[in-house]
Amino acid sequence: MGEGAAIAGLGMTELGRVYGRSARRLAADAVRRAAADAGLGPADLDGLVVSHGLGGSPGIELADTLGLRDLRVLTQMNAFGATAGAMIAYAAMSVTSGAATTVACVFADAPLRPERSSGAAYERSAREWHGYGGMTAALGFRSVNALYALAARRHMARYGTTSEQFGAIAVSTRQWATMNPLAQMRDPITLADHQNSRWVAEPLHLLDCCLVSNGAIAVVVTSADRARDLARPPVHIWGWGQGHPGHRRERGSEFGLTTGAAVSGPIAMKMAGVTVSDIDVCELYDCYTYTVLVSLEDYGFCAKGEGGAFVESGALGPGGALPTNTGGGQLSGYYMWGMTPLSEAVVQARGDGGERQVAKNDVILVSGNGGILDHHSTLILSPHRKGA
Amino acid sequence: MEIGILRRDGRTDPFFDGAAEDRLVIRRCEPCDHWYAPDQSGCPSCGGDELVWAQASGEATLVTWTVLHGRPAADGTVPPPAVLGLVELAEGPWLNARLDGVDAAALREGLALRASFVHPAEGEPYLLFRPV
Ligand SMILES: [Zn+2]
Numbered sequence: 001m002g003e004g005a006a007i008a009g010l011g012m013t014e015l016g017r018v019y020g021r022s023a024r025r026l027a028a029d030a031v032r033r034a035a036a037d038a039g040l041g042p043a044d045l046d047g048l049v050v051s052h053g054l055g056g057s058p059g060i061e062l063a064d065t066l067g068l069r070d071l072r073v074l075t076q077m078n079a080f081g082a083t084a085g086a087m088i089a090y091a092a093m094s095v096t097s098g099a100a101t102t103v104a105c106v107f108a109d110a111p112l113r114p115e116r117s118s119g120a121a122y123e124r125s126a127r128e129w130h131g132y133g134g135m136t137a138a139l140g141f142r143s144v145n146a147l148y149a150l151a152a153r154r155h156m157a158r159y160g161t162t163s164e165q166f167g168a169i170a171v172s173t174r175q176w177a178t179m180n181p182l183a184q185m186r187d188p189i190t191l192a193d194h195q196n197s198r199w200v201a202e203p204l205h206l207l208d209c210c211l212v213s214n215g216a217i218a219v220v221v222t223s224a225d226r227a228r229d230l231a232r233p234p235v236h237i238w239g240w241g242q243g244h245p246g247h248r249r250e251r252g253s254e255f256g257l258t259t260g261a262a263v264s265g266p267i268a269m270k271m272a273g274v275t276v277s278d279i280d281v282c283e284l285y286d287c288y289t290y291t292v293l294v295s296l297e298d299y300g301f302c303a304k305g306e307g308g309a310f311v312e313s314g315a316l317g318p319g320g321a322l323p324t325n326t327g328g329g330q331l332s333g334y335y336m337w338g339m340t341p342l343s344e345a346v347v348q349a350r351g352d353g354g355e356r357q358v359a360k361n362d363v364i365l366v367s368g369n370g371g372i373l374d375h376h377s378t379l380i381l382s383p384h385r386k387g388a
Numbered sequence: 389m390e391i392g393i394l395r396r397d398g399r400t401d402p403f404f405d406g407a408a409e410d411r412l413v414i415r416r417c418e419p420c421d422h423w424y425a426p427d428q429s430g431c432p433s434c435g436g437d438e439l440v441w442a443q444a445s446g447e448a449t450l451v452t453w454t455v456l457h458g459r460p461a462a463d464g465t466v467p468p469p470a471v472l473g474l475v476e477l478a479e480g481p482w483l484n485a486r487l488d489g490v491d492a493a494a495l496r497e498g499l500a501l502r503a504s505f506v507h508p509a510e511g512e513p514y515l516l517f518r519p520v
Contacts, residue, residue, distance in 0.1 A: 131397025132426040135514050138391040139486035140456050140470040149454035150474055157452065157497045199469075202455040202492070248432070249425065249482040255474075256452060 009038030009220035039231030047073030053109025080370025084338025085377025108216035154256030172317035177328025241267030260376025338368035
């Protein structure tokens with residue numbers, strides 16, 4: 001058990017406006033690529049953990065699609081944007097407990113259609129509405145953007161956070177994306193571009209919001225010992241944690257002010273034997289710029305309410321003290337839920353970042369965030385064996 | 389405000405019965421005196437599953453808000469923005485609220501609001517919150 005677990009393979013399909021292939025086909029492709037990256041074939045897998053987006057596919061029938069036989073672990077997991085972290089933790093526990101030896105974890109989604117705008121991909125509309133829930137939807141509560149805007153506004157009202165501070169995150173994330181060939185948005189932007197981008201849901205501008213992408217990403221998790229003998233440098237899994245605050249919609253709720261990172265972060269860091277000052281790189285779930293800001297606070301990179309000043313300092317960008325979302329995140333890179341930050345963490349841990357490779361990558365923090373700040377997961381990854 | 393036509397769903401009808409008479413009727417757990425939004429089923433505070441319908445005062449304060457902008461249509465027209473908020477009823481629960489008659493620039497945490505109902509010619513009435 002002491003040897004721990006590691007990520008040995010990473011497989012990514014084309015990401016973005018990729019049409020003509022179902023989420024299930026994309027997932028199968030990503031798993032094959034991840035296995036090949038590790039120097040394995042699909043037949044070497046004895047575990048498969050599947051996560052799908054809002055499209056609801058694929059599930060565990062993916063094992064059939066891949067022709068996998070005699071699996072020891074096969075399941076579907078869903079904690080929305082926190083799923084990737086939860087899958088890696090489950091896979092790590094599977095390989096360290098002996099339940100399986102080599103577990104692929106995959107996320108796939110294909111919400112984009114050629115004829116629809118990306119904004120329409122997650123939207124529904126109707127002329128006729130039913131019941132109380134239908135009434136609130138008819139009045140405007142059918143937009144995830146609006147719900148995150150409510151959270152972001154509360155943070156601003158309570159702590160004095162500004163739109164320009166959210167913009168600093170959009171700008172630094174784009175700076176990283178300009179150096180990532182896989183990023184969907186690679187033209188540099190300025191703070192003025194952010195401020196001038198159209199309102200989506202105030203206080204969120206268009207450039208505060210993530211992309212929408214089709215595609216799939218998979219990783220292969222195995223024991224640290226086995227990973228050492230495979231094709232690529234192992235990315236060791238030092239710690240993991242989850243936090244599901246269960247914010248109640250009533251007087252006294254902390255909605256918008258704190259997230260599950262305040263719980264998952266300390267659990268993962270304690271397991272890893274590190275503190276926040278040991279973290280070299282952050283790959284944070286950035287469905288919105290605001291999500292990055294509030295997560296940084298909850299992890300303890302700055303005090304509660306000081307996230308705005310922290311991101312404004314330039315810490316997150318190239319050359320900054322805390323390189324964050326070094327591949328362009330979901331804001332500018334690609335939107336594969338929690339697999340976006342996880343995949344970039346693997347790239348940085350392996351030293352594969354090319355022009356955007358950070359100098360110091362010993363301890364990497366990866367976050368996932370799901371629902372409307374309802375679910376959070378944290379991973380601590382490293383190119384080095386834990387305790388070595 | 390054009391919202392389409394609102395129908396009952398058989399589950400939240402007492403809310404619309406109240407709305408027809410300009411009364412805000414929501415859910416309440418009597419054993420633990422906890423109030424909830426009209427679409428709540430079961431009480432997460434005590435585990436009770438017998439929520440009753442009860443009339444709330446209609447008094448509320450603003451927790452947070454957003455101005456939701458529609459996407460420009462193919463012809464370049466932009467639908468009018470909607471001011472949405474989370475409001476805290478005097479009884480404690482938060483509701484997803486459409487605000488009306490407000491100056492978005494003057495909104496602030498704690499702003500006093502009151503429930504108000506619109507009765508369209510066709511379909512059920514709907515709830516708005518307006519400044520006191
Ligand atoms: Zn109760």
